[in-house]
Amino acid sequence: LEGMMLFGAFIAVAVTWWTGDPWLGLLAGVALGALLGGLHALLSITVRADQIVSATAINLLALGITAALIPSIWGQPGVSPGVDRIQALHPPAISDLPYLGPVIRDLNVLDYLGFLLAPIGFYVLYRTPWGMRVRACGESPEAAASAGVNVIRARYVAVILSGSLAALGGVYLSLTQVGLFQRGMTDGRGFIALAAMIFGKWRPIPIMAACLLLGFADAFQFRAQAVGLPLPHDLLLALPYLVALFALTTFIGRATAPAAIGRAYVKE
Numbered sequence: 001l002e003g004m005m006l007f008g009a010f011i012a013v014a015v016t017w018w019t020g021d022p023w024l025g026l027l028a029g030v031a032l033g034a035l036l037g038g039l040h041a042l043l044s045i046t047v048r049a050d051q052i053v054s055a056t057a058i059n060l061l062a063l064g065i066t067a068a069l070i071p072s073i074w075g076q077p078g079v080s081p082g083v084d085r086i087q088a089l090h091p092p093a094i095s096d097l098p099y100l101g102p103v104i105r106d107l108n109v110l111d112y113l114g115f116l117l118a119p120i121g122f123y124v125l126y127r128t129p130w131g132m133r134v135r136a137c138g139e140s141p142e143a144a145a146s147a148g149v150n151v152i153r154a155r156y157v158a159v160i161l162s163g164s165l166a167a168l169g170g171v172y173l174s175l176t177q178v179g180l181f182q183r184g185m186t187d188g189r190g191f192i193a194l195a196a197m198i199f200g201k202w203r204p205i206p207i208m209a210a211c212l213l214l215g216f217a218d219a220f221q222f223r224a225q226a227v228g229l230p231l232p233h234d235l236l237l238a239l240p241y242l243v244a245l246f247a248l249t250t251f252i253g254r255a256t257a258p259a260a261i262g263r264a265y266v267k268e
């Protein structure tokens with residue numbers, strides 16, 4: 001997740017800088033995420049490499065390649081020039097509402113998409129034949145295969161989609177929050193997303209709730225620094241990670257992962 005987010009953030013800014021169009025940057029980021037998801041699927045499903053090793057390799061590649069390309073493309077180390085961002089929608093009917101308006105008026109299309117993805121993901125995974133097949137491939141691939149499911153294809157599609165969504169998270173950081181790319185700008189958020197998945201017990205709606213909680217902790221540390229809250233600076237910076245660590249240590253024993261998670265499927 002971390003590496004795919006970082007690659008997505010980088011290529012989105014690079015394409016936006018070249019074309020001047022942040023929407024093309026968004027598409028490029030999502031497409032690269034799909035390619036990286038395909039690479040991860042190739043290594044972990046076809047080659048049957050250890051999934052943790054292949055994921056770590058992608059994370060390290062992302063850190064090294066993006067850091068090396070920044071000075072090669074923009075001639076300056078560590079950070080890119082500013083680019084056009086994806087702008088907030090400012091819906092007139094809602095922006096003027098008391099209390100709610102100031103919160104909603106600065107949201108952009110990716111914010112709304114993020115809220116929609118959880119119920120859409122729930123419906124797809126729990127109410128459609130394809131989603132049930134994917135879940136079966138995660139619980140018992142042998143049983144799914146005996147029922148006629150193409151386990152390899154289902155897993156490939158799932159990993160490629162997850163790569164696209166992870167890269168979309170990186171695009172959100174670079175093209176809506178800051179309008180540039182900075183070395184290592186994901187700053188561990190991919191691992192926080194992994195913690196949210198475990199905290200949410202692999203279910204879309206609880207995962208969204210976990211993301212909102214961890215996002216609140218992340219936003220709180222920025223707001224606390226802005227208003228001069230008398231707390232140590234390092235403690236505020238560590239707050240999102242402390243909340244994620246607390247969630248993991250508290251709930252990881254209660255979270256039931258898919259039975260076949262991390263296990264390669266060998267077609268008989």
